[in-house]
Amino acid sequence: MDALQYLENFLQSLVAGLLMGAMYGLMCVGLTIIFGVMRVINFAQGEFMMLGMYFAYFCFAWFGTWAFFDGLWFPFVLALLAGPAVFLFGVLLHRVLVNAVTGRKATQLEAQGHYAQLVLTLGIALVLQNGGLFIFGSTPVSVANELSYSAWEWGPMIGDRVSVFVNQAQTISAVLALLVVLIFGLVMARTRLGKSLRASADNPDAAIYMGINVDKAHRLAFGFGVGITAIGGGLLASNAPFTPYIGTEYVIIMYAGVVLGGLGSIRGAFLGGLTIGIVQQVSATILPNQLQNTVIFVFFLIIILFRPQGFFGKKDRTA
Amino acid sequence: MNLSGSRKDFLHIGLFGLGYLLLALLVNNSYYLLIMTIVPIWAVMGLSWNLFSGYSGLISFGHAAFFGLGAYLVALCMVVWNLNPWLTIVLATLTGGIAGLLVGIPTFRLRGHYFALAMLAYPLALLYIFEWLGYQEVALPMHREAPLAYMQFENQHFYIVIALLLLVTTLGITSVLSRSRFGMSLLAIKLDEDAAEAAGINTLYWKLLAITVSAAIAGAAGGFYAVVLLVVTPLAVFGMLVSAQALIFAMFGGVGTLWGPVLGAFILVPLSELLYARYAADFPGIQGVIYGMAIIAVILFAPQGILWKLQSLLKPGQIRMLGSTASVADFSVSQDLLVVTPQEHVSPILAVSGLSKSFGGLQATNDLNFEVRHGELLGIIGPNGAGKTTLFNLLNGFIHPDKGEINFRGQGLLKQRPNQRCAKGMARTFQVPKPFTHLSVLDNVVIGAYVHTRTKDEAGRHASAAIQIVGLHDQCDMPAANLTNKELRLMELARALACAPTLILVDEILAGLDPDAMQDVLEVLRRVRGLGITIIIIEHSMQAMVQLVDRFVVLDHGSLLAEGIPDIIMRNPLVIEAYLGKKWLEND
Structure with missing residues (x-):
């Protein structure tokens, strides 16, 4: 391989990294909302992403045959709809289970309930992923359409060499991911709802005295968090095949992004996810494909060991 | 030293071992015998997790790393050099211990959430490395000519004896350590690490000791697991479920107790195995669902596990914790x-x-x-x-x-x-x-x-x-x-x-x-x-x-x-x- 070939590979993986990274970033935002408002590490976040993926998959399988839903846009709409669907599920789950070890209940538990929360969400993760095996089956599936196999070509940039192919489905997904993050950022910054969420995050006791229903704020935050991650999952579903076990590897990817961006910061989480996407794709040009995830995990360990407070958005604690 | 307490533990451990062995001798169904071999192995994993996380309060989601290294070490040594498991299980124990120390040194910079998350990354990173190395499935070669040397017995009861030996040894180690300065120091760390450090406890030393011993035990358990199952795959030994099981058995039975992890494994492993055998065709993930529901139930209804719940029901108001039972005031001192x-x-x-x-x-x-x-x-x-x-x-x-x-x-x-x-x-x-x-x-x-x-x-x-x-x-x-x-x-x-x-x-x-x-x-x-x-x-x-x-x-x-x-x-x-x-x- 010559230098131009390397350049092409590098640019290609950089673009792929940016596109994947935007989807990771969206999922990281979901995770960081939950941490930011509730101070809870949700171990089952990967499983909510998985639910988003299967939501998109099954709706596609059921309705995709109707002429009206024939369009190439349909999988993307389904991905966005996965948000509200999983939001409802999250709110329900918070009311039934999560609430027992978070919020005001947490103060009565050992270590502010941190261990109880970690272990409870681990239990939820196990039930969802193995229950998913029962309900969804273990055969890898995906929501692919023509766009997943189509690309725009940039270039050739130097003479007749160095062309970068930009996957169309990924590009649309990345743009949608960015839009969702921006809209949610606006909601948090501008609306009454956002204010009550931020107030509950900042000082739960003071928020109660100000007449904010902190329990409800936590429930909503949990719902938004898992819903937003589910949208990310829905967008990823058109990208590669998946099984109910996919959550575990993504939970590390998400935490890597969130910790990188500084736990609790929305902008930081998005930038963190973006960085993880780039690291993952660019490392694949040097290292064997199977080690992609190992690179992420090692990268995650390095960040968490040497800079646990993260790199971005330290002052910008929007959530 | 609280000799009487330790002696009592040893007596219980001995009786338990004998009882289990007698029970096993009554069983002849090879499937039940396999379950009876696996249960003690998981009890050992639960104890291993408990010895570190249960006593120190630092939650490890990564014990699969040590278990998996032990399993692969035994399997690969047998495939490549024909080394017998007696030797390689010892090596697996050492490897586990060293891995624990190496993981502990950097990771103890972290506390709470961060520590738990970092621990999760180790086994998952190893999982992909072993897949990449091409060890998707390592089968142990058959050595029917020398069953004793290679632990490939016709009679399954021998496996149960070895599993029991592992379990009894681990129980003994736990009993001695938890009643010594080790137990007290880790308890102090669990309750408040800063206060412990200010009170002169070298928190780093005790944490490193705890993770080293705990990981060594996990390495041994993994090594023997490979011998029993004869096939090692990355997902089976480095997978999330391995770490989760270790944690779940300990938390279900009773965190920071001698018998809790054993109780947890003895209830949950047979339950999930039997249900799996019956319903696997329709419901392949049933084991994971059972473990998940068990741990959710524990967190909601008995956050410290069954044994603690029983104790608080039977003897309300008692606050004794393991490892702190021996202090008696002596006011005659000057x-x-x-x-x-x-x-x-x-x-x-x-x-x-x-x-x-x-x-x-x-x-x-x-x-x-x-x-x-x-x-x-x-x-x-x-x-x-x-x-x-x-x-x-x-x-x-x-x-x-x-x-x-x-x-x-x-x-x-x-x-x-x-x-x-x-x-x-x-x-x-x-x-x-x-x-x-x-x-x-x-x-x-x-x-x-x-x-x-x-x-x-x-x-x-x-x-x-x-x-x-x-x-x-x-x-x-x-x-x-x-x-x-x-x-x-x-x-x-x-x-x-x-x-x-x-x-x-x-x-x-x-x-x-x-x-x-x-x-x-x-x-x-x-x-x-x-x-x-x-x-x-x-x-x-x-x-x-x-x-x-x-x-x-x-x-x-x-x-x-x-x-x-x-x-x-x-x-x-x-x-x-x-x-x-x-x-x-x-x-x-």
């Missing part, structure tokens, strides 16, 4: 145990020069210089935010100064960790008391005494002496959670005293006390001073201090404002201005 002898006099006992520390733009301590004479009672006063507690944190080593020197009894201190400073004779109390609320008052104080004593009895004597000095002998068997504010502060003082210090840093011990209680505490402080112990006390209000101290050091905005005897300090215009503002001076 308080002279804690007297600072004249040979130990070094003056000045403490010299601080050029000490500076800033947090971002805030100069918390600014070029401080002062000395403390031996036997002195020095008061450090100053308005809110003057940098008093920061000064104590610098002195006892919780934070490092940007510049400056701290000289304690003629030695520089800057390179020493807080526990080492405590061992050298510098103890402290906290502004917000940091009691170990689940422990009795005596056990709280015993932890402090461990620093300089070799045995639990000796620690008990020192603790008893300290409790007598502060006058808490009537409360010594109460859980610390039941103490009044004054008693809590006195217990803090006793805990510091039990370290046999030459210098005690006392942080706002009078805050929030009513006048009577304040007088009692002042009296105790005078008594402590009578033992020849030097005291530096931080206080907010000057009034109480004037009756007590020999000399004041006044801080304002991190700088030394004035120092001298109370009479002079009280009339120093700079001090009055700092406390009451310029207006006051002008009106006066």
Whole structure:
């Protein structure tokens, strides 16, 4: 391989990294909302992403045959709809289970309930992923359409060499991911709802005295968090095949992004996810494909060991 | 040493092993025998997790890393070099231990959430590395010609014997360790790591020891698991479910207990195996669902596990925790145990020069210089935010100064960790008391005494002496959670005293006390001073201090404002201005 070939590979993986990274970033935002408002590490976040993926998959399988839903846009709409669907599920789950070890209940538990929360969400993760095996089956599936196999070509940039192919489905997904993050950022910054969420995050006791229903704020935050991650999952579903076990590897990817961006910061989480996407794709040009995830995990360990407070958005604690 | 307690454990362990073996001999169905082999292996994994996470409170989501390394080591050594499992399980144990140490050294920089998350990354990284290396499925070669050497017995009962040996050994190790200083130190770390470090416990050492032993046990369990199942895949040994199972068995049965993890494994493994055998065709993930639901139920209904729940139902009000059962007060001891002898006099006992520390733009301590004479009672006063507690944190080593020197009894201190400073004779109390609320008052104080004593009895004597000095002998068997504010502060003082210090840093011990209680505490402080112990006390209000101290050091905005005897300090215009503002001076 010559230098131009390397350049092409590098640019290609950089673009792929940016596109994947935007989807990771969206999922990281979901995770960081939950941490930011509730101070809870949700171990089952990967499983909510998985639910988003299967939501998109099954709706596609059921309705995709109707002429009206024939369009190439349909999988993307389904991905966005996965948000509200999983939001409802999250709110329900918070009311039934999560609430027992978070919020005001947490103060009565050992270590502010941190261990109880970690272990409870681990239990939820196990039930969802193995229950998913029962309900969804273990055969890898995906929501692919023509766009997943189509690309725009940039270039050739130097003479007749160095062309970068930009996957169309990924590009649309990345743009949608960015839009969702921006809209949610606006909601948090501008609306009454956002204010009550931020107030509950900042000082739960003071928020109660100000007449904010902190329990409800936590429930909503949990719902938004898992819903937003589910949208990310829905967008990823058109990208590669998946099984109910996919959550575990993504939970590390998400935490890597969130910790990188500084736990609790929305902008930081998005930038963190973006960085993880780039690291993952660019490392694949040097290292064997199977080690992609190992690179992420090692990268995650390095960040968490040497800079646990993260790199971005330290002052910008929007959530 | 609590020999009787350990002996009782050994008796129980022996009886349990025999009973299990007899039961196994009655069984002939090969499927049930396989389950009876796997159950002890998972019990060992539960114990391994418990020995580290259960006692220290640091949640590990990564025990699969050690288990998997053990399993692959045994499998690959047999495939490549034909090494027999007897040898390689020993190697797997060593490998596990080394891996534990290597994981612990960097990862113990983290606490809480971060620690748990980081631990998750190790086995998952290894999982992909082993897949990449091409070990998707390693089958152990058959050696029917030498069943004994290669642990490939016709008769499955032999496997159960080996599994039981592993389990019994692990139980023995857990029993001995949990009743020794190990158990007490980890418990202290679990309850409050800072307080433990300040009480002279070398937290890093104990955590490293715990993870090394725990990981070695996990390595052995993984090694034997490979022998039993004959096939090793990355997902089966490094997968999330392995770490989760270890955690779930321990938490389900009872965190930080000897028998809890065993109970958890003995209930959950057969349950999930039998259901799996029956319903696997329709419901492939049934094991994971059962484990998940079991742990959710435990968190909701019995957060410490079944054994603790049973104990609280059967014997309500009892607060004994494992590892702390042996402390008995001995009030016949003389308080002279804690007297600072004249040979130990070094003056000045403490010299601080050029000490500076800033947090971002805030100069918390600014070029401080002062000395403390031996036997002195020095008061450090100053308005809110003057940098008093920061000064104590610098002195006892919780934070490092940007510049400056701290000289304690003629030695520089800057390179020493807080526990080492405590061992050298510098103890402290906290502004917000940091009691170990689940422990009795005596056990709280015993932890402090461990620093300089070799045995639990000796620690008990020192603790008893300290409790007598502060006058808490009537409360010594109460859980610390039941103490009044004054008693809590006195217990803090006793805990510091039990370290046999030459210098005690006392942080706002009078805050929030009513006048009577304040007088009692002042009296105790005078008594402590009578033992020849030097005291530096931080206080907010000057009034109480004037009756007590020999000399004041006044801080304002991190700088030394004035120092001298109370009479002079009280009339120093700079001090009055700092406390009451310029207006006051002008009106006066």
